[in-house]
Structures are given as C-alpha cells and as structure tokens.
Ligand SMILES: C[C@](O)(CO)[C@H](O)COP(=O)(O)OP(=O)(O)OC[C@H]1O[C@@H](n2ccc(N)nc2=O)[C@H](O)[C@@H]1O
C-alpha cells in the first residue's frame with residue numbers, strides 16, 4: 182500500500198491581468214505549500230477497477246477529481262491496472278487551498294509509481310492541467326511564481342513561516358467568482374523581480390479576488406476584520422480561507438485558540454518543497 186499526502190497550497194498573492202478567449206483568467210500568483218492536508222492510500226486492484234473509499238458524500242465518485250485523475254491516466258497509457266483508493270479529507274472544499282487539485286496531483290503521482298508507468302513529471306502536469314488550473318503546481322511540488330492560468334511555473338524560495346489558516350463555515354465556488362462581471366481583471370502585469378522587491382504599486386500581498394469575495398460573502402470580510410487585530414491577514418485563491426504568517430508555531434496557535442465560534446482552522450508550516458514530493462523521495 183502506498184500512503185501519500187495531498188498538501189494545501191496558499192496563494193501568497195494573486196492578481197488577474199486578463200482573460201483568455203475561452204473565459205479562463207490570466208493570473209500572476211505566488212504558490213507555497215503547507216505541511217497539512219489530505220491523506221490518500223493506494224493499493225492495486227485487478228482489471229482496471231477503480232474505487233474510492235471515504236470520498237466526500239456530496240461528490241459522485243465519478244465526479245471526484247481522484248477518480249477523474251485515475252481514469253485520465255488509464256486512458257492515456259492504456260494500462261489494464263486498477264486501484265483501490267482511500268481518502269482522509271481534512272481540507273475544506275471550496276476553500277481556496279486547492280484540496281481537490283492536490284488530491285488529483287497525488288493520485289497522478291501515486292498511480293504512475295504503483296502502476297510503473299514511467300511518465301515524467303512534465304507529462305503528468307500536462308495531464309493534470311486538464312483537471313484543473315491548480316493541478317500542475319502540485320505535480321511539480323516546488324513553490325512557484327505562476328503565470329498563464331497558473332500553469333507556467335518559475336521556482337522561487339520565499340520565507341517559510343508558520344501560518345494560521347482560518348475559514349468561516351462556507352464554501353465559495355471558484356467558477357462563480359471568476360464569472361462575476363465586477364471582478365478586477367486588469368491588474369498590471371509585473372516582472373517577477375518587481376514582485377519580489379515588493380515594488381508592486383497596489384501592494385505586495387494583494388489578492389484581486391478579495392474585494393469581491395468580501396462583498397459577496399460578509400463572513401469572510403468579518404473574519405478578515407477579526408484577524409487583522411493580530412496579524413496582517415490575506416485571502417488564498419477565491420477564498421473562503423484566509424491566513425496570516427507568524428514567526429513561531431506557538432504564536433499562531435495562540436491566535437487559533439481565540440478564533441470566534443463557527444470558525445475552523447489549523448496551524449501549519451510553509452514549505453517550498455511539497456510534502457508529497459518529500460514523501461515520494463523517501464521511498
Ligand atoms: C484561483 C486559484 O485557486 C488560484 O490558485 C486557481 O486558479 C483555481 O484553480 P482550480 O480550482 O484548479 O480551477 P479550475 O477547476 O481549473 O477552474 C474552475 C473555474 O474557475 C475559473 N478559472 C479558473 C482558473 C483560472 N486561471 N481562470 C478561471 O477563470 C473557470 O471559470 C473555471 O471553470
């Protein structure tokens with residue numbers, strides 16, 4: 182049996198610089214992983230059979246990105262092998278932490294290993310992009326400045342602080358936010374060096390989705406207003422998760438302990454190498 186993590190990602194900043202003809206948005210974002218996420222276990226099954234244990238009840242197995250990733254790999258390689266997959270879900274869905282994309286990436290890497298397919302990381306990332314814009318960064322597993330729809334990656338090494346990650350009890354549809362006419366889509370495109378030097382005219386850590394998400398989801402606005410009393414808060418992806426960085430685990434835990442009722446969260450360490458890649462390298 183192969184047991185592997187599917188970590189969360191944070192968008193340390195996110196700007197939208199345009200939109201493609203197919204509706205997808207052009208982004209500039211900084212991805213970093215944290216050492217907290219879902220866990221997936223894989224074992225071999227005969228005759229191409231695929232099954233998922235403990236998938237979220239509100240997602241049909243065939244709609245789950247884990248089964249979609251496995252089927253994509255089977256179709257691409259014509260393998261006759263199957264797998265039984267068990268999911269331990271910890272990341273909130275529709276939280277902006279990329280949980281579904283991370284599950285898909287872990288599935289692609291795990292089955293490539295288990296089925297001995299020999300596909301390269303680049304080939305898996307290309308397949309993964311068909312499942313979601315966030316899948317390639319999880320397949321490559323290094324902290325990255327991303328452009329395009331989030332798939333053009335340049336490795337970077339930002340500081341690796343402790344993060345407090347919090348969310349109100351809501352789920353936000355990524356497509357819903359990207360479809361809103363009011364969304365900011367014309368931010369200036371900057372060179373990576375300008376981002377890193379902090380010379381962005383609109384602020385180094387901005388997230389263009391945040392004003393709209395705050396407007397549509399007052400719970401997020403309220404939580405940002407609460408966290409700012411302790412540390413500068415940011416939002417990841419299209420929300421609903423928000424986060425702040427701390428020098429120590431203890432400092433982050435102390436704020437978590439004070440979180441208002443109805444708010445969930447965890448403390449995790451930022452990591453520039455994904456825990457998934459680390460776990461695979463140790464095998
Ligand atoms: C917002 C981010 O989380 C930032 O990391 C990602 O770009 C979202 O990535 P994701 O969840 O993997 O998104 P996908 O499953 O590919 O797309 C969901 C929906 O979001 C919109 N979408 C997504 C990514 C993107 N660059 N432009 C978009 O317009 C599209 O309407 C799409 O139908």
Ligand SMILES: Nc1ncnc2c1ncn2[C@@H]1O[C@H](COP(=O)(O)OP(=O)(O)OP(=O)(O)O)[C@@H](O)[C@H]1O
Nearest residue numbers: 245246274275276277278279280281282284355418
């Ligand atoms: N294994 C899975 N885990 C979570 N969501 C899944 C999974 N498979 C399919 N989905 C669907 O994908 C949607 C987005 O899930 P995900 O957890 O990736 O959201 P997110 O954290 O907002 O991601 P992002 O930051 O990429 O927007 C869910 O609302 C759910 O319907």
